[in-house]
Amino acid sequence: MAKTIIDAHNVSKTFNPKTVPVHAVQDVHLHIEEGEFIALVGPSGSGKSTLLNMMGGLDEPTSGTVFIDGIEITKLSENKLIDFRLHNIGFVFQSFNLIPVLTSKENIGFVLQLQHMPRKEREKRVLTLLKEVGLEDKTDSKPGELSGGQQQRVAVARALASKPKIILADEPTANLDSKSAANLLDIMAKLNKEEKITFLFSTHDQRVIKKARRVITLVDGKIDSDVEQVPT
């Protein structure tokens, strides 16, 4: 049996509980195993981003517990949580993913440096990662000099850098044209297959959804359906 990566119980999140309560996520149970490739879908406002943020320890649930690789992250202190994220979770956001003043190489190396990886080893790993996302010729370009698709690929490479248990991606293709989106998804799928990295990404895009092996649909903060499919 595959190892459990995410185990969430009764997770709820209410914004503005005292004034105008908004129940973004209600009573969600989620069980994700190593090597899964999951799309989280649903209309705007259905709670996809909130759920992802809670799975990644960026947001604290109002109630419920989240275990990542056996560790209850909902109980960690803020600084421990930051450290936990650094070593266990990779993030890819919709935009503003990269540090604008650093080159692709430095952006990826930054995470490794936070993990105190020695310089030589770091440089080697950065080059490998850039090659994996097909950007070996853009090592010294700053984010401003890259296209949106290229920036997202650097972001995926950076998310991978620390060898996380899981990569959480919040609408990674939202700002991309269809060709770049397909390209990014192919890279993610390849990494998932070859390196056994677990991916959980939220999306609206039907073409992206088709590539997933499991599709979880959220409606009004609740899981509406959770189905396995054969990617096309």
Next chain:
Amino acid sequence: MLFQIAWRNIWRNASRSLVVISSIIIGIWAGIFILSFSWGLYKNNINESVYKQLSHIQIHHPNFGYEKDSKFTIPNSDTVLIHFQSDDRIASLSSRVIATGMITSPTTASGVTIYGIHPPSEIAQIGLNQTIIEGAYFESGKNNDILIGAKLAKKLKIKLKSKVVLTFTNVHAEIVSAAFRVGGIYRSKNISLDEVNVYVPQNHLRELLELKFSESNEIAILVKDETQLDSIKNDIETLVPNAKVEDWKELSPELGMIIESFNLYTYIISGLILLALTFGIINTMLMSVLERIRELGMLMAIGLNKRKIFIMIMLETIYLTVIGCPIGLFLGWLTVNVLGKTGINIAMFSEGLASYGFSSMIYPELDQEKYIIIVTMCLVTAILSAIYPAYKALQLNPSEAIRKI
């Protein structure tokens, strides 16, 4: 890596950073300039007092004091003079016989302090000959020559060659009157003293007061190197044990106060400049933090802890300050050095200043210590004003920060 990111961050908005750097430069420069200028002004006043009036050291009989009673003399002042004339630490010295009394012209009278001087000595001592605006400096060689100030001449309505009568008491408390003829009219930088000080030949006054040849009321000494002032003062005290030996700070406590208050001004002026600087830095850094909220959220999400975020923002401010400080310091130092040599002519305002004993050329000057104070205060201010924006960045919650548009 944090150092590198912070350094590159400040050049993301180069014009904004340059504005902060410029304000630091101008702040430090202005602080240095204002302080050096006012110190130049005070120094000018002090020099004017020391070299044109007080001298570095004065020796009196302990009871001579405020009333200036001529009977309190320094005995054997002639031997004291001879002893110190051969001392090569001393630039010049002169003895004076002093009486207070009344000067009477045909129309009116006025209270005066009468200085019996040895004319050649006072040339080196207080440059008295340079202040003559009418007539000559004791050229007639006559005993009844008198030198009076322009203001007093005007008050008494007398001119050159006019006859005046001096009335005072001699050492036996008898009233003495003697006629003098105005041989010269002087105008010094200190108009208030011009009204009360008159100068006559020493021997004549000594005879009128019935003092012995060896006696005088005051010995004034100018030293070559002011750092030796205290040791010279000690030597005098041993040589003339029964006399009161005072340096210029004791003679004129208000000059000492000027120096004291100047230190206070240093802090007040620097404080005001730095206050303006503080708001400039807080405003700029706060703007720079607030417009990077999403980026800071992303940094926290990928694993940069709050301590490191705080350090990064602080570093950005520190870099700006570290660039601005030396430039401001150098410009300030350059200004002080150039103007310190050429001087600033404030002739436009000097008439008013002259009545307070200031001259019209100001030579800005500043101690090393003051430079250090200004720079230290500037550094401290910059670091303190970086704390609030950095603290603001710490309050961000990564998920909220990322959601913000």
